[in-house]
Amino acid sequence: MxxxxxxxxxxxxxxGLALGAFYFWMLGRSVAAFGQAEGRRRAIGYVVLRLAVAAGVMTLAALQGTGPLLLTLLGFIVARTVAIRRAKGAE
Structure with missing residues (x-):
């Protein structure tokens, strides 16, 4: 290096960190929207947006090579770990 x-x-x-933060923030929004009577359409939009952004960022990283893809995935996993710890702390 x-x-x-x-x-x-x-x-x-x-x-990867930004993607993970966005992904899990949108996951929380979609779960909250599914709980509302009129929120199903909005929740589906959140799910589609979340997956499209994740696929786009990961594809861009993959086009740059193995190193960028692995680093992006590592950042995503760190964000996931933080999100899980925050969720467990909120219980």
Whole structure:
């Protein structure tokens, strides 16, 4: 690893963290919308948006190579771990 590699590593790791934060935030919104009487259409929109953004970011990372894809996935997993711990703390 050289110094020019560090910004790329931070970029893809940050992209994964941002994707994970967005994904789990939208997951919470879609679950809340499913609980409302008139919220099913909105919930389905949230699900579609969440999956489309995740597929887009992961595809972009995959087109850049294995390293960016793995770093993005690592960032996503870190965000997932944080989301699970926050959910358990809210119980």
């Amino acid at each position: 050289t110094m020019p590699d560090l910004p790329q590593i931070a970029l893809w790791l940050g992209a």
